[in-house]
Amino acid sequence: MSDKNITTSHFDYQLRVYYEDTDAGGIVYYANYLKFAERARTEWLRSLGISQSFFLEQNLGFVVRRVEMDNKASAKLDDLLTISTTVKQLKKASLTFEQVITNQEGTLLCQLTVLVASVNLQRAKPCAIPEQILGALTSAL
Template structure:
């Protein structure tokens, strides 16, 4: 699978703050769910990875909050794999309400093994059609 992965999200009352808008940290939850769904769709079993002592870890997040989302909004998270190396991936994620961009983030995900040492990404990820080191 390559291209853009799309993940729907509904804003619930519990997602909002006192001003009635989505609390800023919840955007990180939304994009995490979308990445988990993307990984599952391409055939990576994170529980099997964990059993082998290898996990994903967010190494870096750069986020832009552009417009607020509100209670009951129907949002969509778009996830795109930007760069792939043997032990990490860089992803671009955008949260939209219809065509309106609300939030953008660039995420660096590292694959780590025992003791927090870098580990190779699963074969399903390394096989994606993005040149290593691009």
């Protein structure tokens, strides 16, 4: 498979900001945006019929290799966030996601570009994305 630059529809995942996500002032701690983005990517895969347990059964994992994060504004306690996830590039052994986090007013809070690599967990080495998973990813794009 050759590298594929993709223009695709996005996947939206919503979550509420809870007290555990914030500092004493009710503002979301910056590292929690990474957790929110991870949840959105996981739910996108789940929507394609690919669960985390399936990855483990295959001795496979998608590990984050690179993250670029640009914080624009702060989320606050009780905000309803939408994490929009778009696949920008699909390679033999990696995926690049662009993710945008907004609040209920549509205010842009955070933009992320995340590169995940396919890894054989037993050997802790990069590996090609298995055909079954690749097929599900390609059909969704």
